[in-house]
Amino acid sequence: DIVMTQSPDFLAVSLGERATINCKSSQSVLYSSNNENFLAWYQQKPRQPPKLLIYWASTRESGVPDRFSGSGSGTDFTLTINSLQAEDVATYYCQHYFLTPRTFGQGTKVEIK
């Protein structure tokens, strides 16, 4: 199985500042046939299911604010939240969908400093 490791586990950021979350996969999730990274980012708020934010490592899902951006390739990925808003307080997860089983990172909890 591909192991997904996020850092940090917890992040406190001031309102309006930038939050950066890292995700590392134990093997490359870059699909050579289309040169896309099979990596997604989710946001989860308490008592809600995860919400898809980013797929193909950097493509924002429809309706996701543009302060959320994804980057990286191969095994190293980053989710950046520019100008953190109060409604961004949540736990964020990365997930690969390169093969089965799909696996998730352990999560990064983002709070307001």
Place this chain on the structure above:
Amino acid sequence: QIQLQQSGVGLVKPSQTLSLSCDISGDSVSSNSATWNWIRQSPSRGLEWLGRTYYRSKWYTEYAISVKGRITINPDTSRNQFSLQLNSMTPEDTAMYYCARERCRGTICYSGSDIWGQGTMVTVSS
């Protein structure tokens, strides 16, 4: 608007079988452009993919090794839903269970899970 609505009992006794259903609206369980997944979440195991079913000229199912031998995922085309059965439940199976859709183009599923059910909290206790 595509929605997934879960149903099923949330309290299961040890050694018994968990049965959950996921009703699909706005899409089809027989779609060639989706897969239909079960995922669970617990504090000890995090988010854990359990398995999926999908139709590509015939039906396919895949299961996680961690639950293989205990799990069955079945599509029901007449009700446009898919189900999860997990046998021989133990307290370690206590978790929030979700159904979820993955979008695909042909054989390539390209987005992760874009639609999720509301979740069912399952507790295994006598």
